[in-house]
Amino acid sequence: MSVSSIPVRGEVLAPGQAGYDEARRIWKGVDRRPSRIVRCADTSDLRSLVDYAARRQLPLAIAGAGHDIAARSMPDDAIVASTAALTRVEIDTERRLAVVAPGAQWGQLAAAAARYGLATTGASVATVGVAGFALHGGLGWLMRGFGPACDNLRELEVITADGMLRRVSGDSEPDLYWAMRGAGSNFGAVTALTLQLYPISRVTAGMMLYPGDVAPAVLDAYRTITAAAGDELVTHFYYNGSPDGTHSTGIGLCYTGDPADLAAILAPLAPLGRPVHDSVRDMGVGELQAVHDSSTPRGARYHLRAHYLPDLDDSVCATVLDRCRTVTAPFTQVFVEHMGGAVARQPLADSAFAGRHAGYSFLVINGWDTPAEDADRIAWTRGFGDAVRPHAAHGAYVNYLDYDEDHRIPGAFGAGYPRLRALKRRYDPDNMFRFNRNIPPEDDHAAH
Structure with a gap:
């Protein structure tokens, strides 16, 4: 694989290059060596990477803040799309919403919302990524009053395996909205999350x-x-x-x-x-x-x-x-x-x-x-x-x-697991997004 052939604006790091070892260092102290780490400069880089990997059937992992406790987002011999530089947080004070980029950490979101006397359920460690936390539940401070973080997701922008950028909410793509609030990383690369905020100062x-x-x-x-x-x-x-x-x-x-x-x-x-x-x-x-x-x-x-x-x-x-x-x-x-x-x-x-x-x-x-x-x-x-x-x-x-x-993954998703497998077959039939707590696509026999 030629480094120059990957069509992105951001930096592409190969083993041995300056910056590679730092880029592969995550919260959990493991020694993982991806084939390439791409530091996405913007969400178009992420979309290009999904398309590039899909066309060539290359393994692609999405890494955000690097706090994945199982280190699944930093696999050996795969391309890793790092969204760590995508940390934009925008606060809509009128509607009490936060629009958050996929590399943002909870400390960044909390600080931005606090300037307006607002907050939402978040992690108890500031360096935990907003996306990974919220897409898979989000048990944290404020949850008994305002629900887990996934309950406060109002909208998502996500690139699915077919390269489409989808706007996902209860009104648009309701099946995907259901699935991504709890199993989100299985269904695409998230480019933005919109979370409900509450007046807590x-x-x-x-x-x-x-x-x-x-x-x-x-x-x-x-x-x-x-x-x-x-x-x-x-x-x-x-x-x-x-x-x-x-x-x-x-x-x-x-x-x-x-x-x-x-x-x-x-x-x-x-x-x-x-x-x-x-x-x-x-x-x-x-x-x-x-x-x-x-x-x-x-x-x-x-x-x-x-x-x-x-x-x-x-x-x-x-x-x-x-x-x-x-x-x-x-x-x-x-x-x-x-x-x-x-x-x-x-x-x-x-x-x-x-x-x-x-x-x-x-x-x-x-x-x-x-x-x-x-x-x-x-x-x-x-x-x-x-x-x-x-x-x-x-x-x-x-x-x-x-x-x-x-x-333990099927049991973690409970009664919704068969529906998740059916939706995985619809949105990601080749299981491109598999470096996570993976839900395999429903097979042909199960579908019939």
């Missing part, structure tokens, strides 16, 4: 951390807090391993109600005394997306397991706590996120996002430094996931599935 948010040995009391308090929580409170239980070998536990929260009411809501934590770290404070909503920025540094090695949980009964709590005590890796985080609220109120049939039924979402992110540790660390993570599985609800959150969990 300030929140009370942060983390309250305690020594790791009081984790049972913290988790018990968390159960009490979430059992009574209104939609204005999004919170999670948190357990952390650190580089110095110590453990901590606590609660992270975002509260959009009257700050004067928060002390009573958090009263179940009072018997634990003063936290060793308390960052909970009034803040501008633009700061919200960076609450966890330092906890999972870019470039470390990570492995994940996740489940939905119907509730937090004594048996699942005991299982999670037992496993937490065995944390030894320096960048390990265990989360239990409270769902419900607006997440659960949207009918399941309205979008491809199937993760509405659970009371909680469990996630372990195991993080370490060196490749020599890979086998032991990955085995530990899998063991944690296996221990929690008997307590889990059906399905899994698509954004949390790691590279070795393709067998």
Whole structure:
């Protein structure tokens, strides 16, 4: 493949060229070597790449902000279309909408919207890409009040495998609109997303951390807090391993109600005394997306397991706590996120996002430094996931599935999976867009 033959304005990087190694570096510390990395200068570059790869039947991956936890967007021996330079964010204050380019990060969107006292459900790490997060669900701050990010997608511009640039909404391309809100990367290369914003200017948010040995009391308090929580409170239980070998536990929260009411809501934590770290404070909503920025540094090695949980009964709590005590890796985080609220109120049939039924979402992110540790660390993570599985609800959150969990993809999309396969056959019959949590096209036998 000749570098000069790829018809784009942006830079085309081949192995060995200056800038190639930096361009292939993503959040997850893996050593992937694409055949070419194309830094798209504009959306016409992206359209040209889709056409170029389709005509030559070349493997093409779409990489945005580089925070794909399974590193599927940076595959070996493929052309990678990097949209990282496409970060435009436009705010329509009258209609309370944000139009976002495919390489924009949540911190950029949050800052732009906050200038007008607006916000929407976003990630808790500022460097997470808007597109990847929102197209596959989007569990994050504000979700109990305003739904996951995919529920706030009002319109999408997407290049499908036939090279067409489609404007996708509930009125235009309704089938594709249904599919892309939950399974979006399977159906094309997104060039713009339009998200609903809400009049929120300030929140009370942060983390309250305690020594790791009081984790049972913290988790018990968390159960009490979430059992009574209104939609204005999004919170999670948190357990952390650190580089110095110590453990901590606590609660992270975002509260959009009257700050004067928060002390009573958090009263179940009072018997634990003063936290060793308390960052909970009034803040501008633009700061919200960076609450966890330092906890999972870019470039470390990570492995994940996740489940939905119907509730937090004594048996699942005991299982999670037992496993937490065995944390030894320096960048390990265990989360239990409270769902419900607006997440659960949207009918399941309205979008491809199937993760509405659970009371909680469990996630372990195991993080370490060196490749020599890979086998032991990955085995530990899998063991944690296996221990929690008997307590889990059906399905899994698509954004949390790691590279070795393709067998869980059908269950993650639930009852909508056959419809997604049929739509994949219509829009991408050759499975061009496959470097993702892939949905294969319905085969001819299934179609008949």
